[in-house]
Amino acid sequence: MVLTKNRVAGFVRAEGRKLVNGDGEELILRGVGLGSWFLPEGYMWKFPEQGDRPRRIERMIEELVGPEKAAQFWETYYDRYTAESDIRQIAKEGFNSIRIPINARAFIEDGEPVRFKANNVHRLDLVIDWCRQYNVYAILDLHGAPGGQTGANIDDSENDQPELFTNETYRRMTIELWRQLADRYKDEWIVAGYDLLNEPLPDWNAALNPQLMPLYKDIVKAIREVDRMHMIILEGAHWSTDWSIFDEMFDDNIQLQFHKYWNNPDTESIQKYIDGREQWNAPIFMGEGGENNIDWYSGAFCLFEDHDISWNFWTWKKMDTINSPCSVNRPAGWDRLTAYLTGGERPSAAEAEQILWEYLDNIALEKCTYHPEVVNALFRRAPVRIPAIFYGYQGEETGYHIGTKAAKNVGFRVNDGTDIRFIDSEREVANFQHNGGRPWNMDQRLYVQLAAGDWLAYDFTSGNSGSGDIGTSSYVVEVRVRVTDEQVGKGALTVSVDGRSIGAVQAEESEWTTVKLEEAAVLEAGHHRIVIEAAGGPVQVEWINIT
Known part of the structure; x- marks a missing residue:
């Protein structure tokens, strides 16, 4: 974007x-x-x-x-x-x-x-x-x-x-x-x-x-x-x-x-x-x-x-x-x-x-x-929370990379082969399929599941082009994650902004956990890209918050 x-x-x-x-x-x-x-x-x-x-x-x-x-x-x-x-x-x-x-x-x-x-x-x-x-x-x-x-x-x-x-x-x-x-x-x-x-x-x-x-x-x-x-x-x-x-x-x-x-x-x-x-x-x-x-x-x-x-x-x-x-x-x-x-x-x-x-x-x-x-x-302008399902729409190897495509997807973006599911498992999945695979309501929340080596990119902006903002600002990145019961203690993500690593997220719990990156991102006003990559897992991601 x-x-x-x-x-x-x-x-x-x-x-x-x-x-x-x-x-x-x-x-x-x-x-x-x-x-x-x-x-x-x-x-x-x-x-x-x-x-x-x-x-x-x-x-x-x-x-x-x-x-x-x-x-x-x-x-x-x-x-x-x-x-x-x-x-x-x-x-x-x-x-x-x-x-x-x-x-x-x-x-x-x-x-x-x-x-x-x-x-x-x-x-x-x-x-x-x-x-x-x-x-x-x-x-x-x-x-x-x-x-x-x-x-x-x-x-x-x-x-x-x-x-x-x-x-x-x-x-x-x-x-x-x-x-x-x-x-x-x-x-x-x-x-x-x-x-x-x-x-x-x-x-x-x-x-x-x-x-x-x-x-x-x-x-x-x-x-x-x-x-x-x-x-x-x-x-x-x-x-x-x-x-x-x-x-x-x-x-x-x-x-x-x-x-x-x-x-x-x-x-x-x-x-x-x-x-x-x-x-x-x-x-x-x-x-x-x-x-x-x-x-x-x-x-x-x-x-x-x-x-x-x-x-x-x-x-x-x-x-x-x-x-x-x-x-x-x-x-x-x-x-x-x-x-x-x-x-x-x-x-x-x-x-x-x-x-x-x-x-x-x-x-x-x-x-x-x-x-x-x-x-x-x-405008995807920080501070902003980006649901994990809304990674780049520019296509494979630009907006995302998926190593092994999901055999059967639930949710949308099925052509990408990502594993996207409702947070509230079976009941919500059944409701999704009942509605022809295309519902959306005000409270719907989904997550994306990544295997090791998979990555997703999220474009966002900082500053305000309309008001002519210049200079730099410091941003903190938070990621909402969990792992399956079988993967407790084994999940990890790396996070980079504009190609520079700002740290890793350990996804060790089967309950949803918000993890804050220790290193802040100091960014000039304008366009930026954050990339999350699974280093272990599979890891489930609900959202990325840039504040």
């Missing part, structure tokens, strides 16, 4: 399978999504289904405090949820891009002709200005198209139907919305690309799939009438995972996008997209992934890096969370709102206003609880 190809400079474009910046240098987009800003999602507010999308949240607030104060609420919300301090912090952390989800309802008036709502377009202009100031590319993502492209809460559908594909008015409005956005930003090099439709047409609406590519082509035709420079980003159907809808690359500046949640972070799980990159001769983008734990992040985002895939983490900010960088602190009395949504007692207007305005105070970055460990996991 070498965080190079990061420079923000000039218009982004596709050149064959690669992205390049305006100076022709290879580029990997490493970004974060601004979920719930222009398209508030109920789960990020800890709301039930009755408040799962913008129109339902808007209805609740207007019912409780009246239309005038509701309008005031939303003006303040849009101003505070994403502010200059957010973009500054995103850049400081080393991200080089953001993905901005747009809800058509928040940007254009109802019906035709398509006319922008001045306030939110001005806010979009502001965030693009901040992106230019702090050197962060912006991606415009139509998350909620007129009528809805998905037919679910995520696109603010009115009737849980993808009416974009069944109502010609919505189709015309979507094409015209993109034409006007492209005309407005045609000279803005800091805008990396136009993400035409987020997660269109899940499988239960697959009968409409034949309409998707013709719509993409019509949108691109309208964009190209006013803008020849910006990259076009196309998503597959069914939560962006089904690329069978692509029939041709009809423009010479296209990037293909997939999303990845919850399943195993292994090469097998994204192989079809890697194959698609070859088939279509186009760069690829993991445009949405997250909503898991930091162990998963340290594997999944390294996977994308090792395969030269741009990525965007979902999401920057939400309420009462430990798995996003910013956690909005839950206001006192918030449960009164959730109870009301499910048919409970209605809070008074004064009480509702107090709760909602406390929420508005809490959404500013400065009032959020910040979780640097989330960002560290995304």
